Amino acid sequence: MKIHPYLNFNGQAKEAITFYKSILGGDFDGGFSYFSEIPGIDHLSDEEKNRVMHVTLKISEEVKIMASDIMPSLGHKLNVGNHNYISLMPDSKEQGEKFFEGLSAGGKIEMPYEKAFWGSYFGSFIDKYGNGWMVNYNLKEGEE
Template sequence: MNIHPYLNFDGQAEEAMNFYKKTLGGEFEGGINYFSEIPGMEISEEEKHRVMHITLKLSDEVKIMASDNMPSMGHQLTVGNHNYISLMPDSKEQGNKFFEGLSEGGKIEMPYEKAFWGAYFGSFTDKYGNGWMVNYTLKEGEE
């Protein structure tokens, strides 16, 4: 079984996913699908450019999916602290790269530093309101 976080945005899905791709790498799987592609659906010019679905494939097992809401359909985005994406990097340096890159313009809750449980850990809310945790578990002999 795979579990993929699915993020919702208010017109910023494409921008946010490009930002995540810039820092995390990966490729968009299947391109970017816009609401304008739905046959026979009448929507405003602004909503035509909203993302219906996008997948950032980081590996076969790890994908981040997203879409924009549709105000004309009664959708309303409520940003909160109900969801975090937890990254488990392969090295302390990779964790620092992810933390520094993704937290740019956001709000740091806990800086990326050595934690009492034998890991480097940090958490933040990115500039789009999504929560992230970066946790690198130290290997024996690492500081």
Template sequence: MNLYPYLNFDGKAEEAMTFYQSVLGGEFEGGISYFGEAPGMNLPEEEKKRVMHISLKISNEVKIMASDTSPSMGQVWKKGNHNYISINADSKSEGDRLFKGLSAGGKIEMEYQKTFWGAYFGSFEDQFGIGWMVNYDLKEGEE
């Protein structure tokens, strides 16, 4: 299992992460995904260029991930909701266990479920107000 900070921005994710890279070094993993590239999303034109996901790998142990909020989907950036702890689980079942355990008594934002990007993913605010994301990247042949 790996734990990474996950930052949210109000339309400044790409700019911020490029700045962090200029200071900390590292490489962007998998390029930058924009909301406008996601299938089946009906977004205002100005939101299509917002970052859905970006990951800056600084070393094998250190990674910073980020995205922009999407106001049309009800996501409003405000100080205090701008970072999460992201868990990258070692298995689908471990991800499910961690999601269920940590989200108990909290507020689920997205159920732990299969996604279009080839992973199981879920997000929530725990009972103490901390934001979490649980992700498991499917291996070849897994469902």
């Protein structure tokens, strides 16, 4: 079984997932699907027709981040909160620092990326789109 985070945005899905790709790498698996592609959806405004219905950022076979925009005219409401974080487990301390610095730009750092008492480098933040992230690199034997 695999579990992939699915993020909702209020008209920022394309911008946000493109930003995440610029830091984390990967490819858009299947491209972007828009609400304008739904048959019989002519009653939507042009702005809502151009919202992202679905996109998958495939970072590796094991890691995918999926996203979509909400549709206010259909009664959807985005509630940003602290109920969900994306936890990254980088391959090196340096990769973790790159991810932390890049993704936290313009956001709010909760804990800086630094050595933690449990033998890892760890940091957490809320990004500029309101999503929570944790970066945790487990030190290997002999690493500081």
